[in-house]
Amino acid sequence: MMLRFKLNGEWIECEAEHNETLLDLLREKLGVKSVKRGCNVGECGACTVLLDGRPVNSCLLLAPLVEGRSVETLEGLRDKPIMRELIEAFVEDGAIQCGFCTPGMLISAYSLLSRNPKPSEGEVRRAIAGNLCRCTGYVNIVKAILDAAERLRGED
């Protein structure tokens, strides 16, 4: 089927299978590789993208369901001021670890800071509750998100 949707701000048309997920479409056909396949059942959050501005698991989203909607991934968000600050803080705070969960973490963190410029630690932890890290834990990730928020508020 022909599918038309907005990918990272630009309308695109592409061929998609009825039973294909957005995750497969992005990775295998559109070359969007920041979106990772982890559990494939909506538990790990490595495949998180923004759908109409809200984080969703692309492994649970059938490609035909994004017709007419907006999908954003790290490729399209990396130069936004909030994302730049997050990426810098992740690097400085050692929050990347193995890197596999990082794109999904960044999308969830971006969504949080877009709505809430001054989150508490609890709010940060709840915002990334759907993103699993299997390396060494969440301490540096939470710290990086809080640091990025602080810098964005100009309280460096």
Added chain:
Amino acid sequence: MRPLPRFRVHRPESLEKALELLATLEKAKPIAGGTDLIPLMREVEVDVKHLIDLSHIGELNFIREEEGYIRIGATTTLSDLVASELIASKAPALWEAAASMGSPQIRNRGTIGGNLCNASPAADLGPPLLALEAEAEIRSLDERRWIPIGEVFAGPKVNSLAEDELLTEVRFKTPPQGAGSAFEKIGRRRAVTLALVNAAAYIEVEDETCRVARLALGAVADRPLRMGEAEERLMGKELSEELIEEVSALCGRLVRPIDDVRASAWYRREMSRVLSRRALLKAWRRCAT
């Protein structure tokens, strides 16, 4: 993990059209958020040829108060429920249940209609909607009926709807000033977890006397259940912590849970008592405010 079956996706833009598709297509299923259906299709063989995407049907997505009822369209997401001032202030049990579910990503897709129609015995929206005495509107091309929310559940992961029917709306009477409700849940962790037991209570107090008490538990039987016998013991009485403790102990004996991979029947019984007490106490405390 199996590949997804070879189905076709249809995207009707009106309820009428969706009902028509359900009535005419063979082996058709509705899909809303897909957060239960997609993992299910990866796990077991699901015999489906057509999926009817409900997300383009605007008339199924609403939360409003009208003529004494709070009305919620079937494709209202869990995030929509959490963002609703009306739900937070008038039905905190439902708000707490929605907020406890899945992850932000899941709540942005999962819907009230999907949670009910998936008919998991652990469905978190089951107990609060039972405690609020909610009803579901079920529609097909030529019929429209309201059923008590409990009747949506026909057994573990089986709903009572016919193949050409759709759950279109959930409604319950707006709780009066001074009513209180609360939800409690225990899982293996706090986020992205299935309830081992969940519970919701609804209480109305007038002149120090409990006029209405409703208590529902989930994941302790093949479907979410009202604890009628426990409710009887609260109504018409002056509430106290001792009475609530006693009634909660009764709940631990009333439930018929099973042993499974997530928890033992013994543990679920114990948690039925604990969560009944917590939910009743919290609902009672909220009556005054």
